[in-house]
Amino acid sequence: MRHLRSGTRGFGTALGVAIAVAGTLAMAPAATAVTPGTATVSFDCGSFGSGTATLTATQDGTAATISLSTSAITSPIDVGANSVSSTLTLTKNGSGTTEFSGSSNPAIPAGSEVSTGPLNGTVAAGDSLEATSLKVVVFGITATCNATSPQSPGPFVF
Template identity: 75%
Template sequence: MKHGRLGFGVLVSTGVLAAGALVMAPAANAVTPDTATISFDCGFFGSGTATLTATQDGTAATISLSTSAIKSPLNISANSVRSTLKLTNNGSGTSTFTGNSNPAIPAGGDVSTGPLNGTVAAGDSLEASSLTVVVFGITATCNATSAQTPGPFVF
């Protein structure tokens, strides 16, 4: 019977240690805010607002966006929009997020793209400044015309 008690004691001790390790584990990285809006002027292609959604996993970050500034002239198949989002980093440097992932977009629909991939460091404060979208070999360049609301993404 002593072996039974010893085995039970080891099992309980292991469980307590595992629970303690979970409590002491560092919190997952988070970006705040996780969603923001900004206005873009895309010249000939139009102007409008964009909704940006950011996520973070360590130093890897993604931003997805949908904008009414660019309407699709034709049906666009999934994963056929190539995009580059430039962001001001801490007010002076720049960070670039790129990708060619998008949902299928119907003719006349808002252009959506992402996730766009980039690298961040703790304390980075990123605010969108320009967006370049290439669809069917046609390039639309958009420049931010407002501040990001409610504020920059802080990683």
């Protein structure tokens, strides 16, 4: 019987630790979320073209990222990974502006649409952001794009 008691105590201790861990996880702050997670907007990039962009936003506290892919700009040649510098300007809460920027992109084959991101920015709880312009620099050539439609289904709310 002595052996059985020792095993029961071990099980009880393990069960207590598991309950304590579950309680700690339940009390941990919930991850913040941005809504909508994905939106679209149309861009006019002058001589580089025009088209729709898909933007995907994520948030971790006050840090946020936006990745985008746009048919408004296609690459005439192969572009290596992490060689596109981009700045996305967004209206902030209907009046001011904020920028998300970065130099991260997947490899882009010739003839493909430009994808860039994650572009990094800072947000506060309740910020409402809507894309207004995009600047993309590849091999020293700058394409400036202006939004020609509202972001759909609406601004990102953090």
